[in-house]
Amino acid sequence: MQEDRVERDFSARSEEEQQAFLQETWCDHCQEANLGMKNPQEYLYKGIVFIEGECNRCANVVLTELTDDDF
Numbered sequence: 001m002q003e004d005r006v007e008r009d010f011s012a013r014s015e016e017e018q019q020a021f022l023q024e025t026w027c028d029h030c031q032e033a034n035l036g037m038k039n040p041q042e043y044l045y046k047g048i049v050f051i052e053g054e055c056n057r058c059a060n061v062v063l064t065e066l067t068d069d070d071f
Contacts, residue, residue, distance in 0.1 A: 010042035010051065021051050021064060029060040037062040 006034040018040075025037050031051065037053030044050075 004045055006044040008042040008044060008049065010040050013042075021066075022053070023057070025053075025064060026060050027055040027058065027060065027062050029058050030055060032057075035062075037064075 010021075013021075022038075022040060023036050026033050027035050036056040037051075038056055040053040041053050042049065051064045051066065053062050054060070055057050055062045056057055
C-alpha cells in the first residue's frame with residue numbers, strides 16, 4: 001500500500017478542521033469512539049483521502065476515511 005500512497009499536508013487544513021478530525025475517531029482496538037488520535041498523516045490512496053494516526057488511549061493505528069460529507 002505504501003507505494004500507492006500520495007502524501008498530503010494535514011497541517012494545510014484549518015485548525016478547526018484538524019481538531020475535528022483528531023477528536024472524532026473510532027479505535028478498532030478499544031472499540032470506542034472519540035478517543036482522539038496523535039501523529040496524524042494524511043494521504044490519498046486509490047482516490048480516497050485517509051487520515052491515519054495513533055489512538056490516544058492505546059496507541060494502535062486509527063484510520064479515518066474522508067467522505068464527500070467531510071469536505
